[in-house]
Amino acid sequence: MAVANPIAKLRSTPTSISDKLATMNKDQINNLTILLMTLGISALFFSMIHQFLMVMFLSGLFSALARPFYLRLDLWLGGRHHLASLVTLLAMVFIILIPLVSLIGIVVAQAIDVSQSVTPWVKKLSEPGVFAAEITHLPFYDDLLPYRDLLISKAGEAVSMVSKFLVGGLSSLTLGTANVVFMAFVMLYTMYFLQMDGDKLVERILYYLPLKSSDEHLMLDKFTSVTRATLKGTMLIGAMQGTLAGIAFAVAGINNAVFWGTVMAVLSVIPSVGSALVWIPAVIILMVQGQMANAVLLALFCGLIVGSLDNVLRPILVGKDIKMHELMIFFSTLGGIMMFGIPGIFIGPLIASLFITIWEMYGTTFKYLLPAVEWTPTARPLGQPEPAADTDTNATDTADAPDPQVTQAPAVESDAADSAREPGHA
Structure with missing residues (x-):
């Protein structure tokens, strides 16, 4: 029986091996190309909509908050998803959005009043003699007086930061009113579709996660x-x-x-x-x-x-x-x-x-x-030396152990008593 020569077999099939290698390289190149294109186009897409990412995130949060109400309403309306989502949005507008806008109006008006009233008060407080007159009613007046200059400077810095924050915030709010209205519309529009298709979106995201x-x-x-x-x-x-x-x-x-x-x-x-x-x-x-x-x-x-x-x-x-x-x-x-x-x-x-x-x-x-962690925290106070556990244990064992001299005598007496009880003992 002739034995096949493996070298001759390899020489006879060079084309098949090269084809397999070429096929593997093509598959790897194809997969790598798809991965790079996916990452690149995704990065381009998210950079394009990055101004709306926060609005989309908040839409998802409030959609999750209103989801139980939407599901009950959808069941009550007989599966009319669009109508249930629209009614849910209207309910959120009247229950949350309108009172919130009213509260923001009051807060903005009072914030302007605060920024206009606090700054003159601090300026007046920084004048010589005014600060000392204001704190004379305090029981710890003598303790505060040495720190007068420090307190005035820190109060001025704090008021300056608050004033800049309020003025900047109010200015941006005034100039960006149209942008706020537009973003509110985008948020409500996004919530309208997330109520109906949010579960499908979550399922698709989980599918793509490896x-x-x-x-x-x-x-x-x-x-x-x-x-x-x-x-x-x-x-x-x-x-x-x-x-x-x-x-x-x-x-x-x-x-x-x-x-x-x-x-x-x-x-x-x-x-x-x-x-x-x-x-x-x-x-x-x-x-x-x-x-x-x-x-x-x-x-x-x-x-x-x-x-x-x-x-x-x-x-x-x-x-x-x-x-x-x-x-x-x-x-x-x-x-x-x-x-x-x-x-x-x-x-x-x-x-x-x-x-x-x-x-x-x-x-x-x-x-x-x-690796497994073999560590047990001690309950002793910080700085206190560890108790001599081995010494105490040895001392306890020594105290509990019987004395050889004491135990030897009863053993002899016990042997003598046993011998006395044996038959034939004189």
């Missing part, structure tokens, strides 16, 4: 829970704190109470300390003006009632769904506001939750590469 179904559902659940918690909890807590604080400011005799209540509602997104950034300076101003009774009552009301709303309601409305540490919520909210503006209230915690989720997915996927 992830396992479990990972996709984990990220989607995290996105949904954080969005729901932020919209439900943050907005409700902010509205309640701002309303109560505004009423308290009006009763205490503070001007422009609606403006300051709105500022507190916005700052309430910062856990634990947000509302205090408004009412503590208000209490200090009342004390400087000599209104000690109003200052004490305002401090008690805001500290015990307004502040407790955050501590009581946030774990119930936000913490249960968002499942993030308060420190993470704090930094993500501040970072989101500084990067994205007001929409960062929602975007910051969402990015933080996705950050935590992706690291959990990393730990699950690569757990076979990650």
Whole structure:
């Protein structure tokens, strides 16, 4: 039987191997070309619509908020999706948008009044002798007097920053009124279609993600829970704190109470300390003006009632769904506001939750590469030396161990007694 020569076989089929290599190269080049074209055209598309990305994101958030109402309405209307979506938008316009526009008008008017009244007050306060006369009513007057120049300079810097912010914001709001109206129309138009086709869009996005179904559902659940918690909890807590604080400011005799209540509602997104950034300076101003009774009552009301709303309601409305540490919520909210503006209230915690989720997915996927952690934190106070556990244990064992000299005698007596009880013992 003849044995086939492998070298001759390779020499006899050079064309087939080269064809396979050529085919593999063509497939790889084709896949790489499609990938590069996908990335390039997608980058071009998103750069083209980047001015509308924030509006689209907010449309998605509010569509998710109104989704249960839309589904019930669609069922009640017999599956008329377009009519159900239109009625949902009209309800949101009359319930949310019109009152919000009215509130913004009041806040803008009071913001102008604040910017016009605070600056002259600080200028007057910086005049010689005026500051000392204003703080003479304080019980700690002698302690504050050495820091007069520092307090005046810091107050001037703060008022200057606030004035620039208010003037710039009001100017941009006045000049961009047409743009605001246009963006509101774009947002409502986007929400109209997201109510009907949002589930199809989410399904298509998940299809294009090269992830396992479990990972996709984990990220989607995290996105949904954080969005729901932020919209439900943050907005409700902010509205309640701002309303109560505004009423308290009006009763205490503070001007422009609606403006300051709105500022507190916005700052309430910062856990634990947000509302205090408004009412503590208000209490200090009342004390400087000599209104000690109003200052004490305002401090008690805001500290015990307004502040407790955050501590009581946030774990119930936000913490249960968002499942993030308060420190993470704090930094993500501040970072989101500084990067994205007001929409960062929602975007910051969402990015933080996705950050935590992706690291959990990393730990699950690569757990076979990650070593086990063998570390137990000690409960002793910082700086206190560790107790001599081995010495105490040895001492305890030594104390509990029987003494050889004591145990030897009973053993002899026991042997003697046993011998005495044996038959035939004399």
